[in-house]
Amino acid sequence: MNDGSREGSGTAVEAAADSLHVRGISVHFGGIVALDNVSMIAPACQVTGIIGPNGAGKTTLLNVLCGFVKPEHGTVSFAGRELGRVRPHQLAGLGIARTLQGIGLFSGLSVIENVMVGSTSLARAGFWSGLLGLPRSDADERRLRDQAEQALRLVGVADHADAKPDTLAHGLRKRVVLARALVARPRLLLLDEPASGLADAELAELGELITSLARTCTVVVIEHRMDLMMSVCSQIFVLDFGKVIAAGTPEQVQADAAVTNAYLGTDIAAEAGADQADGAVPDAKESSGG
Ligand SMILES: Nc1ncnc2c1ncn2[C@@H]1O[C@H](COP(=O)(O)OP(=O)(O)OP(=O)(O)O)[C@@H](O)[C@H]1O
Numbered sequence: 349m350n351d352g353s354r355e356g357s358g359t360a361v362e363a364a365a366d367s368l369h370v371r372g373i374s375v376h377f378g379g380i381v382a383l384d385n386v387s388m389i390a391p392a393c394q395v396t397g398i399i400g401p402n403g404a405g406k407t408t409l410l411n412v413l414c415g416f417v418k419p420e421h422g423t424v425s426f427a428g429r430e431l432g433r434v435r436p437h438q439l440a441g442l443g444i445a446r447t448l449q450g451i452g453l454f455s456g457l458s459v460i461e462n463v464m465v466g467s468t469s470l471a472r473a474g475f476w477s478g479l480l481g482l483p484r485s486d487a488d489e490r491r492l493r494d495q496a497e498q499a500l501r502l503v504g505v506a507d508h509a510d511a512k513p514d515t516l517a518h519g520l521r522k523r524v525v526l527a528r529a530l531v532a533r534p535r536l537l538l539l540d541e542p543a544s545g546l547a548d549a550e551l552a553e554l555g556e557l558i559t560s561l562a563r564t565c566t567v568v569v570i571e572h573r574m575d576l577m578m579s580v581c582s583q584i585f586v587l588d589f590g591k592v593i594a595a596g597t598p599e600q601v602q603a604d605a606a607v608t609n610a611y612l613g614t615d616i617a618a619e620a621g622a623d624q625a626d627g628a629v630p631d632a633k634e635s636s637g638g
């Protein structure tokens with residue numbers, strides 16, 4: 349990690365150990381059971397998917413993985429280290445990065461400055477002290493800027509480095525969000541709906557990018573776009589009302605009747621063919637209560 353490269357043989361060995369273990373996680377918000385005894389393993393350098401209807405608990409699970417939400421029960425460990433007491437600001441130092449559902453870029457900063465914010469843990473003086481003109485800031489700023497440029501190149505938006513995020517098309521802004529997560533060279537990358545708002549034509553490129561990231565990084569991705577998930581995930585966990593109701597390869601999950609039922613909110617096995625009459629294939633269940 350700290351040699352700036354993840355391509356040498358040493359980092360490959362290190363990456364092989366970078367699996368994520370989630371055991372028996374439960375979270376309640378008041379009377380709402382957001383997660384109910386959720387367990388999963390995300391193997392190193394593979395893409396693990398999490399799907400489920402709206403309100404199923406997907407984002408809550410990501411929030412637990414990165415320490416934003418403390419579970420009432422259960423443990424999370426990454427690369428053999430339990431993350432129980434990790435504070436969000438310590439994540440980058442542990443090699444963990446996430447993107448938020450939505451965009452979440454600072455509109456007052458340029459694209460490259462937004463990405464530099466994501467790499468503050470790598471700076472000796474830091475981005476903010478750099479802004480204040482404290483010592484060492486020149487060298488640090490240059491280093492941060494180089495790393496941010498690299499990340500922007502990786503996701504194909506280097507040409508827009510000096511633009512304000514609000515002036516970019518949605519698909520480009522989503523890439524900037526990804527660059528901000530990548531700039532800290534994470535070993536575990538948590539993506540919450542990276543494809544939301546993207547046109548179908550943009551999905552294939554995003555899929556290739558996510559697949560390429562998983563060569564050196566363990567990836568967990570939440571997405572409603574099944575076509576993307578089918579192409580990038582080695583395994584998928586399906587949440588419904590906070591429980592894992594299915595897990596397996598994308599093909600296994602897609603063929604699982606419990607999954608179809610969760611999305612449709614009906615027992616389609618009992619209604620063979622009837623669903624075609626109204627053409628309803630929602631990606632969200634209206635009755636989830638969340
Ligand atoms: N901070 C919170 N306070 C109270 N309830 C919450 C909070 N965060 C989430 N919830 C509730 O927990 C449940 C799970 O929410 P979560 O956001 O994890 O779902 P999700 O699967 O990510 O849904 P979506 O696909 O819509 O993003 C929902 O019922 C939601 O309303």
Ligand SMILES: [Mg+2]
Pocket residue numbers: 406407408449
């Ligand atoms: Mg969510």
